[in-house]
Each structure stands twice: as structure tokens, then as C-alpha cells.
Amino acid sequence: MFYPEAMSKILILGHQQDLKSVIERLHELKIVHIVEHSKNELDIGTPLKEGEAASELLVRIRSLKTLLKITEQPKKLPKDKLIFKKVKSNVDKIHALALKKTAKEKELNDGISLLERQYSTLSELAAFKLGLNLFYGYQNLAVFIGRVEKPEVLKTKLKNITSEFELKIGKEFKKNIFTIALFIELSKKEQAENILQKFKFAPIDISPVKEMKGKPSDLIHEIGRKLKECCTERDNVRNSLTGLSGKAKNFLVKEEARFALIAEKAEAPLKFAVTSETFIVKGWVPKKQIEELRKELNILAKNRIVFEEMPTSDNEARPVRLKNPALVKPFEFFMELYSLPKYYEIDPSAILFITFPLFFGIMLGDIGYGLVSLILFTLFRKLFPGMKKLLNSMLLAALSAIIFGFVFGEFFGAEQIFGYELPVLIHRTHQINEMLIISVAIGIVQINLGLILGFINVLRHHGIKHAIFEKISWMVLEIGVGLLAVSYLKFLSIPIIVPSILILLAIIMLYLGEGVRGILELPTIFTNMLSYARLMALGLASASLAVVVNDMAGKFFNGNVVMIAIGVLILVFGHTINLLLGWLGPFLHSMRLQYVEFFTKFYEGGGYPYKPFGLNEGG
Amino acid sequence: MVADIGTGLVAIGASIAITGSAIAAGIAEKSIGTAAVGAMAEKDELFGKGLILTVIPETLVIFGLVIAILILNLAAA
Numbered sequence: 001m002f003y004p005e006a007m008s009k010i011l012i013l014g015h016q017q018d019l020k021s022v023i024e025r026l027h028e029l030k031i032v033h034i035v036e037h038s039k040n041e042l043d044i045g046t047p048l049k050e051g052e053a054a055s056e057l058l059v060r061i062r063s064l065k066t067l068l069k070i071t072e073q074p075k076k077l078p079k080d081k082l083i084f085k086k087v088k089s090n091v092d093k094i095h096a097l098a099l100k101k102t103a104k105e106k107e108l109n110d111g112i113s114l115l116e117r118q119y120s121t122l123s124e125l126a127a128f129k130l131g132l133n134l135f136y137g138y139q140n141l142a143v144f145i146g147r148v149e150k151p152e153v154l155k156t157k158l159k160n161i162t163s164e165f166e167l168k169i170g171k172e173f174k175k176n177i178f179t180i181a182l183f184i185e186l187s188k189k190e191q192a193e194n195i196l197q198k199f200k201f202a203p204i205d206i207s208p209v210k211e212m213k214g215k216p217s218d219l220i221h222e223i224g225r226k227l228k229e230c231c232t233e234r235d236n237v238r239n240s241l242t243g244l245s246g247k248a249k250n251f252l253v254k255e256e257a258r259f260a261l262i263a264e265k266a267e268a269p270l271k272f273a274v275t276s277e278t279f280i281v282k283g284w285v286p287k288k289q290i291e292e293l294r295k296e297l298n299i300l301a302k303n304r305i306v307f308e309e310m311p312t313s314d315n316e317a318r319p320v321r322l323k324n325p326a327l328v329k330p331f332e333f334f335m336e337l338y339s340l341p342k343y344y345e346i347d348p349s350a351i352l353f354i355t356f357p358l359f360f361g362i363m364l365g366d367i368g369y370g371l372v373s374l375i376l377f378t379l380f381r382k383l384f385p386g387m388k389k390l391l392n393s394m395l396l397a398a399l400s401a402i403i404f405g406f407v408f409g410e411f412f413g414a415e416q417i418f419g420y421e422l423p424v425l426i427h428r429t430h431q432i433n434e435m436l437i438i439s440v441a442i443g444i445v446q447i448n449l450g451l452i453l454g455f456i457n458v459l460r461h462h463g464i465k466h467a468i469f470e471k472i473s474w475m476v477l478e479i480g481v482g483l484l485a486v487s488y489l490k491f492l493s494i495p496i497i498v499p500s501i502l503i504l505l506a507i508i509m510l511y512l513g514e515g516v517r518g519i520l521e522l523p524t525i526f527t528n529m530l531s532y533a534r535l536m537a538l539g540l541a542s543a544s545l546a547v548v549v550n551d552m553a554g555k556f557f558n559g560n561v562v563m564i565a566i567g568v569l570i571l572v573f574g575h576t577i578n579l580l581l582g583w584l585g586p587f588l589h590s591m592r593l594q595y596v597e598f599f600t601k602f603y604e605g606g607g608y609p610y611k612p613f614g615l616n617e618g619g
Numbered sequence: 620m621v622a623d624i625g626t627g628l629v630a631i632g633a634s635i636a637i638t639g640s641a642i643a644a645g646i647a648e649k650s651i652g653t654a655a656v657g658a659m660a661e662k663d664e665l666f667g668k669g670l671i672l673t674v675i676p677e678t679l680v681i682f683g684l685v686i687a688i689l690i691l692n693l694a695a696a
Contacts, residue, residue: 537681
């Protein structure tokens with residue numbers, strides 16, 4: 001419970017002829033964490049023969065899924081027998097169809113965007129009542145088509161430079177902005193440009209309609225009709241694509257799962273070391289499953305396979321699988337979130353199982369909030385199966401909140417349940433000093449527990465000398481400072497020399513154990529203890545807020561029906577907000593006390609997870 | 620309730636202890652939080668570490684609160 005699963009390093013050596021069946025069996029067993037072979041004298045293996053075709057098909061299935069916008073991920077493996085040719089021809093068929101339809105869709109889209117541009121240009125030009133051929137192709141005239149502000153003023157300005165021009169004013173595009181067509185003698189082109197600029201001239205591109213002949217007002221109907229036709233056709237193509245995607249979805253997702261599996265197996269030899277005739281697999285297996293593996297391999301290829309447990313050094317990094325009873329399991333979530341313990345380290349999940357709900361309970365500590373949380377977390381567990389581990393631990397935390405609700409005698413902030421006075425062990429909002437002392441006392445206990453765990457860790461790994469200097473030194477320091485405080489507050493009369501010597505001793509030990517850094521960190525242990533005051537502080541804040549909500553709503557309950565309705569609204573709204581805060585705050589702070597105050601005393605972390613071959617995220 | 624000026628000053632003293640430490644914690648957390656979110660965008664696994672680093676300055680407020688309570692206690696005595 002307090003250490004990760006024991007792992008053994010194994011080696012499997014066999015003949016190439018058994019390679020495939022060994023891979024199959026290892027994949028089924030799902031117990032070997034394969035260590036990838038890096039090329040040295042021995043080469044790495046090549047993928048199995050059938051792997052190539054499978055990988056190719058897998059890539060095509062995946063690209064087809066993207067093409068058809070299928071986002072569903074495979075969950076289950078198909079049960080039916082694989083007929084490769086049939087699957088391939090089916091994929092080919094769907095692929096060809098999908099390609100044809102998406103190409104058609106693209107073509108239609110391009111056509112539609114051209115038609116749309118033509119339509120908008122024509123609708124602007126139509127107001128001039130001129131044939132299209134009149135807008136371009138002049139030798140001695142410059143033509144400007146676009147939008148300007150105040151065209152009448154523009155006209156008078158243009159008159160100042162020449163009389164040889166024609167200004168046609170089209171429709172009003174926006175307030176005071178008109179479409180215009182200006183025909184002006186070529187020699188005055190630049191001057192005209194300068195003037196136009198002052199009127200915020202924005203040219204209209206007539207290139208989409210240059211190929212057309214006739215009057216814009218006549219053409220526009222034709223274009224509009226074509227546009228409508230194309231849109232309907234595009235919608236049809238899109239619909240049939242959706243239909244195809246719906247029909248092909250199950251097949252594709254199913255085959256993706258199958259071929260991902262085949263490809264995974266086929267690529268396994270890339271992790272192995274091979275010679276021309278043999279292959280070697282190295283990996284980690286939970287110690288208790290070694291015999292099972294040995295038996296399975298013997299059944300598979302008796303006398304042709306060498307299976308050996310390899311000697312390991314203590315410092316060799318091993319994959320970590322946490323091993324805890326079912327009740328403690330959810331609390332492994334906090335280890336995964338932080339960082340898995342190293343293989344030889346103590347796994348503190350079992351301690352979190354006690355302290356996390358304890359802290360959460362002290363901070364939330366309300367029968368009403370606890371009950372609501374319990375119900376909601378149970379509901380969330382059904383709704384979000386992916387967050388099961390977290391929610392299971394939160395369920396325990398909610399239970400603890402109910403228990404502490406009885407200790408503090410609070411029900412939604414009130415000290416009664418529907419008229420029944422609650423018995424109170426300790427008053428959170430009145431007995432602040434007592435709560436403060438209790439909180440810090442809990443801190444002292446947990447921090448010393450952390451130091452003891454740290455002592456064990458260091459003892460196992462670096463020996464007794466280091467363990468004493470690095471961890472016991474802190475305890476000596478605590479005792480020294482504690483005695484100093486006690487004598488200063490005149491509870492006991494101790495000669496000042498005793499705590500002084502203890503503190504000096506602790507500092508020397510720390511220097512020997514952790515160097516100058518240890519001395520720099522001297523005060524942290526006391527700030528860490530004071531940090532547990534948050535147990536009191538968050539509880540006080542949560543309880544006070546609940547009381548405020550109750551008081552605010554209470555004033556309304558003497559009035560008529562409307563007033564009472566307002567009161568109920570305030571109650572519901574206020575308590576919802578406070579409950580949300582009551583989840584966020586206690587959750588984060590309970591977690592923080594573990595991570596920052598507790599873990600820093602003993603925990604290193606940085607272990608890598610045990611991922612047996614065959615246990616893939618997707619499958 | 621009639622409070623003399625001394626009570627008022629004590630209350631102000633206590634509130635300064637909380638306000639100052641809360642502002643300080645806020646300033647500290649701002650920069651840490653920014654960096655932590657930036658790091659998380661690069662690497663998802665850093666969530667746990669980022670969270671811890673972000674909440675470290677929160678202790679400042681707790682100290683402020685403890686001091687405030689001490690002030691109130693001293694005044695009551």
C-alpha cells in the first residue's frame with residue numbers, strides 16, 4: 001500500500017519463427033512494459049510483413065474519417081473475423097465516392113463564389129442603365145467606377161479641371177455614399193484621381209463581368225437564376241456527403257480500431273533487438289505476474305524460448321504502478337496530477353485518503369452543503385465517467401464535510417435544522433482562537449509525519465547519516481524553538497541555554513545535511529505550519545458568507561408572498577454561489593496543503609508510469 | 620452600538636493587515652499565474668506543478684489574517 005508495485009526486469013529470447021506468436025500473446029496478456037531497444041551491436045527489428053498493408057489502410061481510414069468529418073474515436077474492438085480484401089475494397093469504394101463528391105463540392109463552391117461576385121458587381125452597375133461594353137475599352141477616356149461621398153460636390157470640383165467628362169451617379173450604397181461611373185479625358189486622369197481620393201473613392205472591380213455582353217439589368221436575372229441552381233446542387237452534394245458519412249461511420253470507426261491494433265502489433269518488433277535468426281525483448285513485469293508469463297511462454301513455444309529474470313541495480317529507473325486498496329485508489333488521482341512517485345519512494349496516496357477529506361471537511365464543514373455536494377457529485381459521476389477517480393475522492397470529501405457539519409453544528413450556515421437546535425462541539429465563527437490552534441496543531445502533526453516519511457525514504461536510499469542530518473534536524477529545530485516559545489510565554493521555566501543549544505545543533509545538522517540551502521530555508525518550516533491556519537480561515541469565510549446570505553433573506557420572510565419569493569431567491573442564489581466557492585476554495589487549499597506543505601518534506605516524484613504492451617489509450 | 624475611536628483604530632489596523640497581504644498575494648500570483656499558464660500551454664502535464672506554484676503566495680493572506688486576529692485579541696485584552 002505504501003510502495004508502488006514491485007517490478008522485475010525480464011528478458012525474452014526466441015527464434016524469429018516465434019516472433020509473431022510471442023507478440024500476439026504479449027499483447028493479450030497486457031503485463032509487459034517493453035523497454036525500447038536502442039540500436040547498438042544489435043539492430044532493431046523490422047515491422048511484421050502484414051503490418052505494412054495494415055498501416056497503409058489505417059492511414060487511409062483515418063484520412064477518410066477527416067474527409068467525412070467523422071470525429072468519433074474507436075472504443076471497442078470488432079468481434080467479427082477480418083476479411084482484408086473485403087475491407088480494402090469497401091474503403092476504396094467509399095474513398096472514391098467521397099473524393100468525387102468533395103471535388104464536386106469544391107467545384108460548385110468556386111462557381112458560386114464567382115457568380116456571387118458577378119451578381120454584386122452587376123447589381124451596382126445596373127443603376128447606370130448602360131450596356132456592359134460601355135464601361136471599358138476606350139482609347140482616349142479614363143473610366144472610374146466605384147463609391148464616393150457627396151457626388152454632387154465632386155461634380156463641381158471636376159468642372160474646375162475640365163468640362164470633358166461624364167459623371168453618372170448610380171444608387172445610394174449607404175447614407176451619402178453613392179456608386180458612380182466617371183468617364184474623363186485621358187490627359188486629366190491623374191488630376192481626377194487626386195480629386196476622387198478626397199471623396200474617399202473606393203473602386204469596384206468589374207473584372208468578373210468583363211466577359212459578359214448586354215445590359216446589367218438583363219444579365220442579373222440570368223445570374224441570379226444560375227446562382228440559385230448552383231446552391232441547390234451544392235446542398236444536394238453536401239447532403240449526400242453527410243449521408244455517406246453517416247452510412248460509413250460505423251464501418252470506418254470499427255475498422256480503425258481493428259487496424260490500429262494490427263499496426264500496433266506489427267510495429268512491436270521496432271522495440272526489439274534482433275539478430276538474423278533471433279529476437280530479444282526486454283521489459284518490466286510486476287513481480288507477482290512473472291510465473292504467469294513464464295507459463296504462458298512455455299505453452300507457446302516450449303524449449304524454443306529463453307525467459308529470464310534479469311538482475312537490476314537499486315538505482316535503475318523502473319516503471320511505476322501504484323498499488324492501493326479500492327478505497328484509496330481514487331486518491332491516486334492527486335499523485336498523477338502532481339507527479340508519480342519514483343519506484344523506491346513511499347506512495348502517500350493512503351495518507352491523502354485521510355488528510356484530503358479531513359481538510360476539505362474542516363473547511364466546508366456544513367451538513368447542508370455536504371449533502372448537496374454528495375448528491376451532485378454522485379450525479380456528476382454518472383455524467384462524466386472520465387472524471388471518476390476525482391469524483392470518487394470528492395464523494396469522500398463531501399461525506400467528511402457532513403461529519404464536520406455536525407461537529408460545527410451548521411446547516412446552510414444556520415445553527416439549527418428546521419427549528420431543532422444542533423448540538424455544537426466547537427463554534428467556527430465564535431471560537432476563532434481555538435480553531436486557529438487546532439488548525440496549526442494539525443499542521444504540526446502532518447509536517448512531522450512528512451519528516452518521518454522523508455526519514456524513511458532517505459534511510460532506504462542514502463543511509464542513516466543522511467537521514468538524520470536531512471530530516472531529524474528539522475525536528476530538533478522544532479523542539480528547540482518550541483521550548484524557547486514555552487519559556488518566553490512563561491509556561492515553564494527552562495534555562496535559555498537548552499533551547500539555544502538545540503537550535504544551534506539543528507542548524508549545524510542542517511548545514512551538514514543540505515548545505516547552505518538548508519540554513520536559508522530555516523524559517524520555512526514555521527511558515528508551513530502557520531499555513532495550516534487556512535483550515536480555520538476558509539471555514540470562517542465560508543460559514544460567515546452563509547450567515548450573511550441567511551440574514552439578507554431572513555428580512556424578507558416577514559412580508560407578503562412577493563417578499564417571501566424574493567427571500568427564497570436570495571437564499572437559493574446566495575447558497576449556490578457560496579457552495580461553488582466552497583468547492584473551489586477547500587479543494588484547491590486542501591490539495592495545496594498536501595502538495596506544498598506536506599510533500600516538500602519527503603516527496604521527490606518523477607516516476608514514469610507503467611504502460612504494458614497492449615493496453616493502449618485508444619483500445 | 621457606540622464604539623469609541625480606539626475600537627475603530629483597532630479595526631482599521633486589522634483591516635490593513637488583511638488588505639496589504641491580500642494585495643501582495645495578488646501581485647505575486649499574477650506573475651506566477653501568467654508564467655504557469657504559459658508553461659501549461661506548452662506541456663499539459665505541468666498543471667499540477669503550475670497550480671502549486673501559483674497558490675504558494677496565498678499563504679501571505681493567511682499570515683495577514685493571523686496578524687489581524689492577533690491585533691483584535693490584543694485590543695480585547
